[in-house]
Amino acid sequence: MDSKRRKPPVSILEIARAAGVSPATVSRAFNRPELLNPATRQHVMDVAGQHDFRPDRLGSSLRSGNTRTLGLVLPTLSNPVFADCFEGAEARASQSGYSVMMTVTHYDPALEAAAVHRLVGHRLEGLILTVANPRNSTILKALSHRGMAYVLAYNESAAHTCAAVDNRAAAQDMVAHLAQLGHRRIAFLSGPLALSDRARSRLTGARRTARQLTLAPITHYEMPTHTTADKALVADLMRTPDRPSALFCSNDLLAMDVISTLKALGHAVPEDISVAGFDGIRYGACMSPSLASIEAPGFEIGRTACHLLLQQIEHGGTRSEQVPHRLIAGASAGTITAGPARRLSRKTSC
Amino acid sequence: MDSKRRKPPVSILEIARAAGVSPATVSRAFNRPELLNPATRQHVMDVAGQHDFRPDRLGSSLRSGNTRTLGLVLPTLSNPVFADCFEGAEARASQSGYSVMMTVTHYDPALEAAAVHRLVGHRLEGLILTVANPRNSTILKALSHRGMAYVLAYNESAAHTCAAVDNRAAAQDMVAHLAQLGHRRIAFLSGPLALSDRARSRLTGARRTARQLTLAPITHYEMPTHTTADKALVADLMRTPDRPSALFCSNDLLAMDVISTLKALGHAVPEDISVAGFDGIRYGACMSPSLASIEAPGFEIGRTACHLLLQQIEHGGTRSEQVPHRLIAGASAGTITAGPARRLSRKTSC
DNA sequence: CTGAAAGCGCTAACAG
């Protein structure tokens, strides 16, 4: 039911002819209206309107050198935290007239590289990315070698511009919280550390805090994937003699799956064991028990990353910015002594 | 810490010069390698590799007319169903070498129009969109007038190419399920119908089924927004003399908020009243009670929409495709007589 | 199989 097949696109020359002016004048009517006699400008715009003409960014980009397009490279949108990140970035981008091209990498460094190359081919003006590991990243090296502006989101690195929460401090807050609930044996669960510097930082922060508070050293359990629990590993963990009384998971999706796995194994949360996550996704509030977590505000991180990127593009600064996190004391982390924790507040009720 | 500022981008001419061939040959090495003497091709590719050269899509697009870019216009990524839709579409797009530009509209027709105009300026080859209302949509009219390929995702319309579930049939399945549980008074809750043809179709299907099964006529409660419950409205509803025993919500996010609101008002779900959603988001399984819903597979819808779009671009067909839905019998919809429903299966355990 | 030449749609210099 396509009424017209391949409409002949109207170009700036036809508008110029129809309006009886030069193509440059038409261009100026759209891009530097202040340079034109108001009457001329109005006339050109009228003619353009009649022809439903809007300047083609392709020609414009090629000639002027700016595509008004940003790239966004994220691990996955299945994790709400990254979906929020997109929304934040896009909100800021569109505010400055930029469009955004997005792609996901599923935490795969090979896909990361391919994705970046594909996007860069479109001559983006800048890139926001969350990479597996910013240290020695060949992608980032290639980008800065090409002089391409970029900002990391979620990743923390002194060597690059980034917008992120302080993962170590956040993990510290969670461990301190667990300690306050009476926990002295805490385990840290995550996906492959090599594929997530966030998980690594959180583990570091957690371990340091455990030392400072003279808790038992934190053991680390590495799952094969970032967001699903390995049932055998969890079962093993629960069988160890001095088993932990609290499991700190490197993200909420993993925490949710860990809780589900524990239940399937016949353990009650938080009565038998406490579980905490990281990210503060809104669905955590709807679970029962509600999920204890650290809120790492995705929208804010995306917005900030985009803001820093645009600043860098327009004014050339390369300042990083830290986004504040917040402890969410959910019911999945209970006191070590008694059963379910006292009712604890969450932002979203559910 | 930017090592190089504005790197002079290497162009096809420099590669041609360096390789001692014409620019046309370099172009062919990348785009029609089969036309070249293997030795020539290899030599060109070697030189290109040394210079880290990749053809600029901008020049290429302008000359050849194809940008290898698709647009995706969705209401919001906060709803996981749309996040999945992106993933499905992008997976299919990248498989054919296409990049995707995405933007969200927050269910606002004005933003929809602006978003489409901005994207179209980039000369996308096609567009996947979920609009408020495909009937009399000026945007869709403009697109087809321009001869721009597009496919609707989630929207159902005989007048346009679309990839969607059969919303009426799906609503029918849910109402039949509720009837089977003993419910005879069902209410339908949604956001503004004018801003969602899906909600409208679901209501239509629900009403028709209620008639067919000789249930009480379905009353409709319209909330001010799509995904949050209006507390006063819910309270009113619960005070009506012949109040419904089941609430069918037009999407899962709304259902979750309705359940939360009911709990806040002191009503137990499903003991006092049953609640069902629509979309089948994975978090529904993690709630307690687990959320009864209709699975409308976002990834599949996105993938299908993109597939149809690429077909249309490459071969010119305009076939629509229906994506199968599936009833999820969650615990939030219980039998009318007894308390909590018997244990019901869900795909994802949580 | 390869090269020369033209031009996609637009805008930046430079004149006037």
Add this chain to the structure above:
DNA sequence: CTGTTAGCGCTTTCAG
């Protein structure tokens, strides 16, 4: 304030 000219980087006839 407006027009003329040139050319962004690439691909595509058309010749050889």
